[in-house]
Structures are given as structure tokens and as C-alpha cells.
Amino acid sequence: MAKAPSGPLGALNGKLRNLVFYMLNGQPVVRTIGDPGKPSRGQLANRQAMSVTMEMVSRISEFTNVSFELEARGTVRNAHNLATSYIKKHALKGEYPNISVDYSKVILSNGNLPGANDLKIEKKEKGVLVSWDPSGKQDDTVMILLYHPLEKAAMSVINACRRDAGSYFIDLYEKRLDEPIEAYICFKSANGKAISDSAYIGNLNGAVESAEELSQKQTYALVKQRFDVVEADYLQQIAANYGNPVNTKAFRNLKKEYKVLKDKLEHLPGKPG
Structure with a gap:
């Protein structure tokens, strides 16, 4: 039973x-x-979009809890809500059932503090070097996020260095250093009262497909292969019967399999292109 403790309105x-x-x-x-x-x-598309979004949001919360803290302050929203909303609305690509994150469009902070130009990420022997144009207020704090899509893991460097340092080296073990890396940066004022828009620094090692994506493509290819055989047989029998369904149990079973496979392909991830 629902109650109205504040009256009928x-x-x-x-x-x-x-x-x-x-x-x-x-x-x-x-x-x-x-x-x-x-x-x-x-x-189903909305559910997949949310699932894909949360897969990233849940790994970067250490960063976004700080980067969205100012924007969330004084509102009914929190950092988690903001991160989820921005990624789901602005950083997804593809159509169901192949929705994925467009890492170049991920937003991790919004603010009026100046950002930086000449953003770069370079692979070194023991890690990565992130660099930027140090122009601007010297004592701004640099925040860096490295996201690893294959492992679905993130490294947050909340207080990397001051803006005027111009670069920051992040140690990475060999496995992560050789896997795809998506890098982001933003700047926060020394007094913590202002933050910049986040910026996408770039990708290292390419957007390699995950084991899950490869498995999905293999599964799709196998189902599509079977569907092509069934479809050809199904259409050939109809054509041979002057465009009419064949009144046999074997044909009815064939028709059922044709419809099942066709429906499965519409919802199965891993479709080429």
C-alpha cells in the first residue's frame, strides 16, 4: 500500500x-x-547500451569521483550518475547487438578551467610518457586516466603533478604496456574549486579486439553459415513448388529452423561491419 505522508498533493x-x-x-x-x-x-538495445556503459564506468570511479565532484555538488546527482549519463549519451557507437564505447568521445569532466594543447602519449620501455603544453596557471593539478579495454581495468593518477611540469611518466608492467591503452587528462585548480573539460589524449597499440569480441564473431559466422544453407534449401523448395510452401513435415521443420536462425542473427553480436 502506498501512503501520502505529505497530503494528497x-x-x-x-x-x-x-x-x-x-x-x-x-x-x-x-x-x-x-x-x-x-x-x-x-x-534490448537500451539494456546493452547501459551494460556497455557500466562496464567502463565501474572501472573508472576512482577518477570520476574526483573529476565530477564539482559538477555534482549542490545537485541531486552524483559523480556516478554524471559519468554514466555522459558516456551513454555521447560515447557509444554501433547498433544493437553490436554497441560499444567510442573511447575518443568519452567525457570525464566539465569545467571552465583552461585545458592544454599538444597532448601526447608515448610508449617507453617501462611505461608511458604523457605530455602537454605547460602554458597556463602553473600550480594546476594534472589528473590522468589510463583505461585498458582488454582487461577492463583503469589506472587513475589523481594528483600526477603540476601543470608546469609539462609531462608525467606512468610505470606499467609489460603485459599492460603491450595492450591497447586509452588515455585521458584534465586539470584541477590548486584550491580544488575549478576543473577543466577532460581531453582524450589518444590510443596506444591500436583498438585490438578482445577475446569476447573474437568469440562473438566466430559464433556469428557459424550461425550465418548454417543459415545460408537452410535459407537456400528453404527458398529452393518454395520456388520448385511455384512459390508456395511445401505441405510436408520436413518442410515445416525446415521453415521453423529458417525462422529461428534468422531471428537469432538479428540479435546475435559479432556481425561484420
């Missing part, structure tokens, strides 16, 4: 049929419960 609290009302950070919230039924393609 106030926020509800409790359960009303398949709706649950509650307060979150001082704001009234409502969500549905129960079996929502078979999801539509749009719902």
Missing part, C-alpha cells in the same frame, strides 16, 4: 500495484516491479 511512499514510490536524495522516485514481459528490440 505530496509524494507517495510505498507500493501501489506494480509501482514502488520512494525518496532518493530528497527527490520522489517511482519504479516498476514484476515481470515486464518480452522486451522489444529497443529495450
